[in-house]
Amino acid sequence: MLPTSACLGLPCWKLAYGSGILRNLICASLINPHLEIFMKFRLLGNFVALGFSLSATSALAQDTATSNLLDRYSGLEITREGPTIDAELAQKMFRRGNTYSNLQRYEEAIEEYRKAISADPNFTNAIRNLANIYYFLERFDEAKPLLARYIELEQQANTPLIAAVSTLGELERQIQNYDSSIQYDERAIALDPDNDSQVHIMANTYNNIGRADLAIRIYRAGIAATPKNAFFDRSLGRILEQEGYVEEALEAYRSAASKDPKSDFYADLVLNLESRLAR
CATH class of the missing domain: 1.25.40.10 (Tetratricopeptide repeat domain)
Structure with missing residues (x-):
């Protein structure tokens, strides 16, 4: 009968017996009982090593699986709704x-x-x-x-979002992708209506490159975001007049004058353009 170990138990002995090296140790112990104690320690060492090996293999497999899964979403092509x-x-x-x-x-x-x-x-x-x-x-x-x-x-309509929209509009303008930039510019104005300077910068940029149509859109967006800003109406009128849309320019000047009735400047713009149209 094979010697058993109270420490390792019968199932461990059966498992160990399947290994050629350990099987030779067991046979040797049958011939020489004095080897049994030595064999127990050898078996225990092998099982401890086997346990560490299995744990390491399992961890490696788990890390590899996680890595493979992450690789599916790596780079800039990550799904926006993954x-x-x-x-x-x-x-x-x-x-x-x-x-x-x-x-x-x-x-x-x-x-x-x-x-x-x-x-x-x-x-x-x-x-x-x-x-x-x-x-x-x-x-x-x-x-x-x-x-x-x-x-x-x-x-959230927060500061980082405003900065991102404004920045992307600027980058698109720099590469003359105006169909895209105008959309971000209009949204930036809606998100940050108190930022008068950005409206004038955007409009002047478009107007200076010969895209008065986009400059007009910018000032209309500014007026929609800040209805009481008379200077936006005046600026819109200036570009409309420049492009030959005189009747629309007059409406813009009148709007500016109505928003700031104490301004002689706006009143003079209205009178001068009305006089031109009357001739």
Whole structure:
């Protein structure tokens, strides 16, 4: 009968017997009982090693599976409405990205933010921070899709959203993608109606490149956002008059004069244009 061990138990002995090396040890113990104690320690050592090996293999398999799953969402082609793979991991990577960013180790920050977005494709803070780093590094082609995604996902009309919309409009203007830029510019005006200067900058930019039609849209957006701003009406009238839309320009001047009846400047604009039309 095979010797048994109270420490290891019969099932362990049966499992061990399946191994060629351990089977030889068992046979040796039958021939020489003095080897039994030695064999017990050898068996115990082998089972401990086997346990560590199985644990390591299991952990490696789990890490590999997680890595493969994250790889499906890596890069800038992450779905905007994808499932959250691991929110806790996303937060961890986000915090590490912030740390690297504060240390001005931007490439490492980029890597951590990308991992955070891979773990949670709708993680707006990570998307925004990654876009900001790309913008700071003047890697605008990489910043723009992230800004667009952040704008789509962000539900709060907060300062970061206003900055993202305004920045993306500016970037689109720089590459003369005006069909896109005008939409972001109009939204930026609606989100930040008290920012008069941005309205004039946008309108003058469009007007100076020969896109008076877009400048007119900008001033109309400004008037819609800030109805009491008489100077927007005057500026709109100026461009309309420049483009030959005299009747519409007169309406704009009259609107400005009605909003600021004490202004001789607006009153004179109305009188002068009325006189021209009367001739």
